[in-house]
Amino acid sequence: MKLNRRVFIGTGAAAAAALSAPSVFADGHGKPRVVVVGGGAGGATAARYIAKDSKGEIAVTLIEPTRMYYTCFFSNLYLGGFKEMDDLGHSYGTLAANGVNVVHDWAVGVDRDAKTVSLASGGSVPYDKLILSPGIDFVDGAVEGWDVSAQNAMPHAYKGGSQTELLKAQLMAMPEGGTFAMVAPPNPYRCPPGPYERVSMVAHYLKANNPTAKIIVADPKPKFSKQGLFQEGWANHYEGMIDWIGEDFGGGNVSVDPAAMTVTIDGEVTNVDVCNVIPAMKAGHIAEVAGVTDGNWAPVNAADMSSKADADIYVLGDASQQGDMPKSGYSANSQAKVCANAVRGALTGSKVFPAKFSNTCWSLIDTNDGVKVGATYEATDEKIAKVDGFISATGEPADLRKATYEESEGWYAGITSDMFG
Numbered sequence: 176m177k178l179n180r181r182v183f184i185g186t187g188a189a190a191a192a193a194l195s196a197p198s199v200f201a202d203g204h205g206k207p208r209v210v211v212v213g214g215g216a217g218g219a220t221a222a223r224y225i226a227k228d229s230k231g232e233i234a235v236t237l238i239e240p241t242r243m244y245y246t247c248f249f250s251n252l253y254l255g256g257f258k259e260m261d262d263l264g265h266s267y268g269t270l271a272a273n274g275v276n277v278v279h280d281w282a283v284g285v286d287r288d289a290k291t292v293s294l295a296s297g298g299s300v301p302y303d304k305l306i307l308s309p310g311i312d313f314v315d316g317a318v319e320g321w322d323v324s325a326q327n328a329m330p331h332a333y334k335g336g337s338q339t340e341l342l343k344a345q346l347m348a349m350p351e352g353g354t355f356a357m358v359a360p361p362n363p364y365r366c367p368p369g370p371y372e373r374v375s376m377v378a379h380y381l382k383a384n385n386p387t388a389k390i391i392v393a394d395p396k397p398k399f400s401k402q403g404l405f406q407e408g409w410a411n412h413y414e415g416m417i418d419w420i421g422e423d424f425g426g427g428n429v430s431v432d433p434a435a436m437t438v439t440i441d442g443e444v445t446n447v448d449v450c451n452v453i454p455a456m457k458a459g460h461i462a463e464v465a466g467v468t469d470g471n472w473a474p475v476n477a478a479d480m481s482s483k484a485d486a487d488i489y490v491l492g493d494a495s496q497q498g499d500m501p502k503s504g505y506s507a508n509s510q511a512k513v514c515a516n517a518v519r520g521a522l523t524g525s526k527v528f529p530a531k532f533s534n535t536c537w538s539l540i541d542t543n544d545g546v547k548v549g550a551t552y553e554a555t556d557e558k559i560a561k562v563d564g565f566i567s568a569t570g571e572p573a574d575l576r577k578a579t580y581e582e583s584e585g586w587y588a589g590i591t592s593d594m595f596g
Contacts (some may be wrong), residue, residue: 206234207522210292210302212282212461214239214267216248217491217507218308219594224515226274232523236276236300238292242266244595245335248366248504249587252539254332254343255376256383263335269596285465287485304518307467308491308507309459310334311365314471317455318358319430328433329450332373333365345449346380352387353448356438358429359394360453363472365493365502367400368548370453372538375405378413379541391447392419393440395427400501401538401548407569408540458494472496477554478530479517480510489514498558499550506534508590513554530554537583543573545580 211222214237222237229235245263252258271277278300284293291299313331315322321329332342349355355377359370374392381388398421399405409417420426425441431450438445457463457471467473467482473490474483475497482488491514492507500506513530520527535549550564567579 204301206232207303208234208236208301209304209306209518209522210300211235211237211306211308212239212292213308213310213459213491214241214244214277215308215310215492215507216246216504216590216594217493217511218306219244219267219270220508220511221306221308221489221491221515221518222275223270223273223594223596224512225519226270228515228525229519229523231274233519234276235274236278236302237267237270238278238280238282238294238300239267240279240281241336242279245339246504246587246591247333247335247339247369250332250335250339251369251373251376253339254346254373255379255539257376257539257542260340263339265591265595267595273596282461283464285461285488287466287488290487302487303522304487304489305465306489306491306514306518307459307462307465307473307494308511309461309494311456311493311502312458312460314455314457317360318452321358321431321433321452321454325431325433325452328436329431329452331453332451333369333453333456342449342451346377347384349381349385349388349448351385352389353385354389354391354445355381355449355451356391356393356445356447357451358431358438358453359392359396359399359426361395361427361455363502364453364456366504366536367501368405368536368538370394371399371401371405372540373451374417374419375408375413375538375540378409378416381416382413388416390417391438391440391445392417393426393429393438394419394421395429397422400536401546401566403569404546404567405538405540408544408546412541412544456493458490462490462494469496477557477559478513479527480514481517489518498552498555499561500532500534500552500559501536503534503536504590505536505586506532508593509533530559532559535586537579537586539580539583543577543580545576545583546571547579547583 226235281295293299332338428441467484493502532552546567548566
C-alpha cells in the first residue's frame, strides 16, 4: 500500500474512532480535565484526538513553551539542502481553533496529590488526567568536556529549531578541505537512524560544496540502525569521505574541547572545524519532576501508556520506557492515539479499543535514495512487544529507492496534519 497523506491519517483515525455519546466522570467539577505537557508528535496528537473525539465533553489544555514547533524528524534534510526551515515549522493555531486550550508556557512542577501542573509564569492548571510528552533532555557529563553551555560551539542539533540552523550555518562556513566531526550517542536515544542519516546529508552537502572535506564519526556502539544500508550508500555516493569509528576502535572513548575545537578519540587528538555532539539522552525534565521516572526514562503500562508510578499520569514518546518501540516521531504519534482512546474511555465511559502500535523510520542517503525500517507491535503485560518488521534491502533498484523517498514525503505531510490539524 502506497503511503500518502490521506492513507496515513485514515489508518490512525481508525484506531481512535468510537464516537459513542459519553457519560462524564469529572469528580464533581463539571467537565473532566486533561492537561498535556509537550506539543510534539505525542502531545499534540493526544490533545487533538481527545478534543476531537470527545466532542467538547473533555476540557483539553496543551502546555507548550514555543509558539512554532519545528520537527526534529526531517531536520537532516534541511542540512542536506532538501528542505527549508520553514518546511519544518508548524503552529498551534488550528489546534486552538478546534477546542484545545493552548498555553505557551513552561510546565515546571506537578503536584500529584492536588492534581495540578504549575507554570513558570505563575499559577497552576488542574487536571483529572495528565499526559506528559516532553521529549528528551541530555545526560550531564555524557561526553567529557561538553555540556549545554558549549552547545553554540559544538551544537547537538537534536531538538528541532535554532540548533539545527546553527549546525547548518557552521557546515556552510567550513573551510575548504575541513573536518566535520560527530560524536554519536549510546543506546537508547531519539531516532536510531537519525545520526547516520545526518552523516549522509552532511556528506551530500559537502560533496557538492566542499568535496575535499572529511567526516569523522566517533560512535560508542559496535553497530547501528540500518548499518548495512548506510555503509553501502556511503561507499556508493561518498567514497573516502566518511570515517566511522565504532566501539571496537575506541569510538566510545571520546572527549571534546569546545574552546580549542578538538576531539580526542581513544587518546588521539584531532583538530576539527565543526563538531556535532549528540550526548546520551534521558526523559524530558518534567517527567523527573513529576516523579514518574526510574533511571533515565519513565516506565509505562503498554495497554494505555499510563505511568507505572501514577495511574492518572501517562507518558508518551521519547520519554517513556515502553519496550520494543524505537524512540521516534512515528512511535510517539502511534502511542498518542492509544493513550487518547484510553483517557477518553476513562473519563467518559466510551469504548476503549485494544492497543496496537506501528512505526516506520525513513532515511535519505542521497538524492532519491531513500531506505526504511519498520514494525508493528502489541501490548503485553510486560511491555510493548514487537510482532513483525521489515527493512529495505541492500542493492535495491533506483526506482524503488526513489519510491521509498517519495513515501517518506507522504508520511511527513500526513503526520504533521495528524498532529496539528
